[in-house]
Amino acid sequence: xxxxxxxxxxxxxxxxxxxxxxxxxxxxxxxxxxxxxxxxxxxxxxxxxxxxxxxxxxxxxxxxxxxxxxxxxxxxxxxxxxxxxxxxxxxxxxxxxxxxxxxxxxxxxxxxxxxxxxxxxxxxxxxxxxxxxxxxxxxxxxxxxxxxxxxxxxxxxxxxxxxxxxxxxxxxxxxxxxxxxxxxxxxxxxxxxxxxxxxxxxxxxxxxxxxxxxxxxxxxxxxxxxxxxxxxxxxxxxxxxxxxxxxxxxxxxxxxxxxxxxxxxxxxxxxx
Amino acid sequence: xxxxxxxxxxxxxxxxxxxxxxxxxxxxxxxxxxxxxxxxxxxxxxxxxxxxxxxxxxxxxxxxxxxxxxxxxxxxxxxxxxxxxxxxxxxxxxxxxxxxxxxxxxxxxxxxxxxxxxxxxxxxxxxxxxxxxxxxxxxxxxxxxxxxxxxxxxxxxxxxxxxxxxxxxxxxxxxxxxxxxxxxxxxxxxxxxxxxxxxxxxxxxxxxxxxxxxxxxxxxxxxxxxxxxxxxxxxxxxxxxxxxxxxxxxxxxxxxxxxxxxxxxxxxxxxxxxxxxxxxxxxxxxxxxxxxxxxxxxxxxxxxxxxxxxxxxxxxx
Numbered sequence: 077x078x079x080x081x082x083x084x085x086x087x088x089x090x091x092x093x094x095x096x097x098x099x100x101x102x103x104x105x106x107x108x109x110x111x112x113x114x115x116x117x118x119x120x121x122x123x124x125x126x127x128x129x130x131x132x133x134x135x136x137x138x139x140x141x142x143x144x145x146x147x148x149x150x151x152x153x154x155x156x157x158x159x160x161x162x163x164x165x166x167x168x169x170x171x172x173x174x175x176x177x178x179x180x181x182x183x184x185x186x187x188x189x190x191x192x193x194x195x196x197x198x199x200x201x202x203x204x205x206x207x208x209x210x211x212x213x214x215x216x217x218x219x220x221x222x223x224x225x226x227x228x229x230x231x232x233x234x235x236x237x238x239x240x241x242x243x244x245x246x247x248x249x250x251x252x253x254x255x256x257x258x259x260x261x262x263x264x265x266x267x268x269x270x271x272x273x274x275x276x277x278x279x280x281x282x283x284x285x286x287x288x289x290x291x292x293x294x295x296x297x298x299x300x301x302x303x304x305x306x307x308x309x310x311x312x313x314x315x316x317x318x319x320x321x322x323x324x325x326x327x328x329x330x331x332x333x334x335x336x337x338x339x340x341x342x343x344x345x346x347x348x
Numbered sequence: 349x350x351x352x353x354x355x356x357x358x359x360x361x362x363x364x365x366x367x368x369x370x371x372x373x374x375x376x377x378x379x380x381x382x383x384x385x386x387x388x389x390x391x392x393x394x395x396x397x398x399x400x401x402x403x404x405x406x407x408x409x410x411x412x413x414x415x416x417x418x419x420x421x422x423x424x425x426x427x428x429x430x431x432x433x434x435x436x437x438x439x440x441x442x443x444x445x446x447x448x449x450x451x452x453x454x455x456x457x458x459x460x461x462x463x464x465x466x467x468x469x470x471x472x473x474x475x476x477x478x479x480x481x482x483x484x485x486x487x488x489x490x491x492x493x494x495x496x497x498x499x500x501x502x503x504x505x506x507x508x509x510x511x512x513x514x515x516x517x518x519x520x521x522x523x524x525x526x527x528x529x530x531x532x533x534x535x536x537x538x539x540x541x542x543x544x545x546x547x548x549x550x551x552x553x554x555x556x557x558x559x560x561x562x563x564x565x566x567x568x569x570x571x572x573x574x575x576x577x578x579x580x581x582x583x584x585x586x587x588x589x590x591x592x593x594x595x596x597x598x599x600x601x602x603x604x605x606x607x608x609x610x611x612x613x614x615x616x617x618x619x620x621x622x623x624x625x626x627x628x629x630x631x632x633x634x635x636x637x638x639x640x641x642x643x644x645x646x647x648x649x650x651x652x653x654x655x656x657x658x659x660x661x662x663x664x665x
Contacts (some may be wrong), residue, residue: 083462084460085457085460085463085464086457086460086466087456087457087458088454088455088456088457088458096455098458099454102451102454103440103451105444106447107440107442110441110631125461170542177642179438180434180436180437180438181439183404183434184432184434184437184438184439185426186402186403187402187432187434187457188427188452188455188456189424189427189428189455190424190455191424191542196351202608232474244391347399347404347405347406348404348405
């Protein structure tokens with residue numbers, strides 16, 4: 077055994093809140109991409125979003141031949157890519173902080189030279205990138221190709237599609253930051269998942285009851301609870317129409333920043 | 349020893365959870381290159397102390413320093429020079445032992461990878477996990493996890509090793525290996541550890557602190573602790589009218605107590621004395637003068653377990 081410090085090893089030189097961040101991110105990415113997790117997620121989301129969209133596009137084209145009015149594939153994509161992914165995020169993220177606190181791995185990692193802020197940021201960045209890639213970007217690309225080849229809509233202008241996909245990404249990040257924050261506030265995964273689900277249904281069904289909610293709800297980035305009067309931002313951008321308002325985007329970004337701030341502050345005060 | 353070689357020092361370090369005072373004004377001093385055993389019954393405040401030292405928990409009052417740096421303000425810097433083995437250590441289940449050590453090493457070193465690999469291999473060899481290095485931790489036994497815990501604690505050549513129950517869940521051979529590793533490491537590092545296995549403490553530690561109900565009861569070297577009250581005990585086996593002799597011996601000025609037992613047809617006494625020389629010169633002759641036949645006479649070596657129990661029970665009265 078050698079216990080003499082080796083001068084051949086180069087010391088990590090991160091400073092401030094970033095202490096340990098690089099290695100924490102490496103750990104997060106390896107948990108996603110050096111395991112079967114990433115391709116399993118892609119298969120799940122391909123099945124939920126893309127297969128369903130293919131079926132719907134065929135069904136819509138058959139219905140259109142019979143002269144029936146059917147929802148646009150862009151509207152349906154907003155529901156699958158927005159609502160379903162939001163619930164997926166709640167399931168995937170529910171144990172991210174809580175699980176580590178309870179298993180003791182958080183305490184173990186925090187006994188190394190890492191800051192708590194770096195710990196939270198690594199969980200946010202690592203999971204966000206992996207979730208966005210597996211549940212938004214890859215299904216989005218498949219959907220774009222599907223639209224081009226088999227739908228009546230055809231090939232959308234790429235920038236319009238990317239802008240719409242960007243709205244779905246921001247909507248997904250909103251739920252990621254919310255669930256992450258809940259992980260720092262609660263000690264059980266029940267609480268972590270209950271609050272986002274409740275909020276989702278309030279945003280979905282409370283539009284008519286809470287004045288102004290229909291103009292700031294993050295749900296409006298991907299699907300509209302009242303499509304007869306308002307189109308979601310993703311729908312509008314993909315269809316090349318102007319957004320009805322920028323307020324949902326602004327409120328979603330502001331709320332996400334607040335959630336991250338609260339998560340970091342709360343985690344910095346926690347005891348292990 | 350002087351204050352310049354202090355690795356850990358705490359002053360009035362306290363921690364409360366609401367009405368529960370987990371740690372009360374702890375003043376602790378751990379010197380460089382010592383093996384410092386931190387003892388106490390379950391719930392005494394040992395793990396709380398370790399968590400305070402590592403910055404995993406914040407003190408309610410008081411403070412402390414490691415390597416002369418504040419345990420709250422400089423916590424991240426301090427941890428650069430510490431290796432820590434938690435009680436019931438847990439790792440990421442998807443990683444192998446090798447990946448876990450590589451991951452741990454990279455909190456301290458950024459490269460080169462070949463040197464990190466070399467260090468990882470040294471650690472796997474140190475704890476005898478070479479043949480299981482590439483298996484997922486998911487399938488590891490408690491003992492294997494504990495070995496890996498020791499390896500990850502040592503991977504960064506720490507100046508201070510903090511070990512919470514290092515020999516727990518190890519078989520006798522594993523326990524012996526851990527003690528051997530600790531003895532070897534002492535040349536380069538200070539070891540602060542908690543344990544319930546008092547035999548191990550007596551074998552390898554040079555300083556001991558005993559804590560009970562959040563309060564430090566005593567801190568001393570092993571020798572000083574075993575010398576304890578200054579009382580010396582002799583064990584005797586004999587035959588004859590011991591009842592008559594009992595009062596006579598008990599009245600001798602240097603005899604402080606006698607514990608009587610019975611073993612087969614023999615009577616056993618544990619005679620506590622305040623003057624060892626007087627006892628060695630006169631105890632046997634006094635017993636013989638009482639017509640007793642002595643078949644065994646020996647000095648009872650003080651045992652840390654007895655000392656520990658006496659101290660802890662004494663602190664509860």
